[in-house]
Amino acid sequence: xxxxxxxxxxxxxxxxxxxxxxxxxxxxxxxxxxxxxxxxxxxxxxxxxxxxxxxxxxxxxxxxxxxxxxxxxxxxxxxxxxxxxxxxxxxxxxxxxxxxxxxxxxxxxxxxxxxxxxxxxxxxxxxxxxxxxxxxxxxxxxxxxxxxxxxxxxxxxxxxxxxxxxxxxxxxxxxxxxxxxxxxxxxxxxxxxxxxxxxxxxxxxxxxxxxxxxxxxxxxxxxxxxxxxxxxxxxxxxxxxxxxxxxxxxxxxxxxxxxxxxxxxxxxxxxxxxxxxxxxxxxxxxxxxxxxxxxx
Amino acid sequence: xxxxxxxxxxxxxxxxxxxxxxxxxxxxxxxxxxxxxxxxxxxxxxxxxxxxxxxxxxxxxxxxxxxxxxxxxxxxxxxxxxxxxxxxxxxxxxxxxxxxxxxxxxxxxxxxxxxxxxxxxxxxxxxxxxxxxxxxxxxxxxxxxxxxxxxxxxxxxxxxxxxxxxxxxxxxxxxxxxxxxxxxxxxxxxxxxxxxxxxxxxxxxxxxxxxxxxxxxxxxxxxxxxxxxxxxxxxxxxxxxxxxxxxxxxxxxxxxxxxxxxxxxxxxxxxxxxxxxxxxxxxxxxxxxxxxxxxxxxxxxxxxxxxxxxxxxxxxxxxxxxxxxxxxxxxxxxxxx
Numbered sequence: 012x013x014x015x016x017x018x019x020x021x022x023x024x025x026x027x028x029x030x031x032x033x034x035x036x037x038x039x040x041x042x043x044x045x046x047x048x049x050x051x052x053x054x055x056x057x058x059x060x061x062x063x064x065x066x067x068x069x070x071x072x073x074x075x076x077x078x079x080x081x082x083x084x085x086x087x088x089x090x091x092x093x094x095x096x097x098x099x100x101x102x103x104x105x106x107x108x109x110x111x112x113x114x115x116x117x118x119x120x121x122x123x124x125x126x127x128x129x130x131x132x133x134x135x136x137x138x139x140x141x142x143x144x145x146x147x148x149x150x151x152x153x154x155x156x157x158x159x160x161x162x163x164x165x166x167x168x169x170x171x172x173x174x175x176x177x178x179x180x181x182x183x184x185x186x187x188x189x190x191x192x193x194x195x196x197x198x199x200x201x202x203x204x205x206x207x208x209x210x211x212x213x214x215x216x217x218x219x220x221x222x223x224x225x226x227x228x229x230x231x232x233x234x235x236x237x238x239x240x241x242x243x244x245x246x247x248x249x250x251x252x253x254x255x256x257x258x259x260x261x262x263x264x265x266x267x268x269x270x271x272x273x274x275x276x277x278x279x280x281x282x283x284x285x286x287x288x289x290x291x292x293x294x295x296x297x298x299x300x301x302x303x304x305x306x307x
Numbered sequence: 308x309x310x311x312x313x314x315x316x317x318x319x320x321x322x323x324x325x326x327x328x329x330x331x332x333x334x335x336x337x338x339x340x341x342x343x344x345x346x347x348x349x350x351x352x353x354x355x356x357x358x359x360x361x362x363x364x365x366x367x368x369x370x371x372x373x374x375x376x377x378x379x380x381x382x383x384x385x386x387x388x389x390x391x392x393x394x395x396x397x398x399x400x401x402x403x404x405x406x407x408x409x410x411x412x413x414x415x416x417x418x419x420x421x422x423x424x425x426x427x428x429x430x431x432x433x434x435x436x437x438x439x440x441x442x443x444x445x446x447x448x449x450x451x452x453x454x455x456x457x458x459x460x461x462x463x464x465x466x467x468x469x470x471x472x473x474x475x476x477x478x479x480x481x482x483x484x485x486x487x488x489x490x491x492x493x494x495x496x497x498x499x500x501x502x503x504x505x506x507x508x509x510x511x512x513x514x515x516x517x518x519x520x521x522x523x524x525x526x527x528x529x530x531x532x533x534x535x536x537x538x539x540x541x542x543x544x545x546x547x548x549x550x551x552x553x554x555x556x557x558x559x560x561x562x563x564x565x566x567x568x569x570x571x572x573x574x575x576x577x578x579x580x581x582x583x584x585x586x587x588x589x590x591x592x593x594x595x596x597x598x599x600x601x602x603x604x605x606x607x608x609x610x611x612x613x614x615x616x617x618x619x620x621x622x623x624x625x626x627x628x629x630x631x632x633x634x635x636x637x638x639x640x641x642x643x644x
Contacts, residue, residue, distance in 0.1 A: 044432075045432075046432035046436055094623065098623065101622075103378055103431075103574075103578075104622040104623075104626055105432075105622075106378060106432060107618060107621070107622040108618070108619050110563075110618065111616070111617070111619035111621075111622060112615065112619060114611050114614060114615030114618065115612060115616055115618075115619065117608070117611075118611040118612045118615060119608075119612055121608035122606045122607055122608050126607050233440060236436050236440060237440065240436070240437075269451070271447065271450065271451050272448075272451060275444045275451075277440065277443075277444065278440050278441060278443070278444030281437060282425055282426075285425050285426065285428065285437060
């Protein structure tokens, strides 16, 4: 039984990581209707920025997050403004462009670091806390709490504030939103930057957990897409719950089936959800079909 | 979906099949000139073999990705199935690859239909994500299933030269083989462009709902397009396996090198056009080889930085590909006269 609870805990903590990475992706996906293949690379860039803060200025990752997140906000603004906004009516070209950014970021970091692996793990991820007799890594627990806090804060932001309401209006119907006086392209800009800033938060908080590599984005992006499909397009609670679900499934499958097959597990999740409920657990029914067609 | 590439061209009634076959055969023969010039130069012959092979694979992708508008990133799976199946049939059963490519391609087609049936419910970017996930899942499975794929070690096909083995001492024979494959695939797309299925595919690309309302069985048409595309991709995978003779999961499944490369070549050349994939391959494959040789040693990943930047630039400034830009310029020139 103790093994079961240990797997449960590690699954929830892993799920926290996936939630944190997926929330930003899903926000962009739901609002701007862009499949941002480069989201994992934004997390990767943020991890390197965090490491840089620590190595150069001795700023720890939990302080650096307040520098890295605004930095990634600006990066997101630039990407949306320069690359994606001109392609607004061309979904194919957007896929193409974000994939280009993925290759560009990945290999630029590879060229700069010359493939050397960096790690903050020695300094930060040793600490362990006792929860009802189960051992949990403090840095992973922080990620889980941050994902929870962000999910709540973002939900409140979308429900209560004017900017959040504008974003939700654009999710529902961009044409009507425009008629109601909402500046749609500014909403896109804000949303993409917000999604990038969330990737920045994720990167800073994940930096102590993973050994940094230019290719680390690939570890997150597929899981994040599985989460988005599972949770539902554009739904923040969906991304949070979906992240936990994917984390749990991966942890249990890793123990009871085979860790080498985790990607096959994600794929099974994909297909089952796609066949049974293509709109995801918490998404609007039909959004996956209707939402992506008209892009004018 | 926005109608890519040649929506204007698509409305034009194409030239009769026989005339078009002659015209495109002539165009393709032009691309054989470097083969005739460099047939004895091992460096160029290797680049040419890859160029022809990827032109053919991009043309195969173009059937469902370009004409059908279904942006598949999972064609690496069909490519890999073709490669593994040809290698296994050759090594275990002793079946000559000349025949082995057909059951291999049939298997790729069967798998394509099986995974397309659920994923074709999805439109646009969702379809792209799902097919990308399939590629990654198969990557993991190929690493895992040691007994079929040789796992991470891969499969080594021993060098036993002979026509029946599709293994040649003279490298130019490979390039000629790839050239012939490219000609066949491109001529199939010439036929398709004029066939009922081709018109249906383009109707589906332009507007699925309208196509459905006009009495087209959308799912059926997409499945047929995918089957043809996957079959040809499977053959390409088999030829690739016999050419490189060492196949392992990273060479078959790495997205920027295989699955996405097909789409990239087509997009740069001109999506939905007949000759676009060939033009794209002629531009991209030698360029990548050149950049790898020039930058690869100095800067790790240097050639991919350039390629990534090129991708973004092409998306921004070359939306209709080289062929599309060329056709637009020609049209403007004609109007100006």
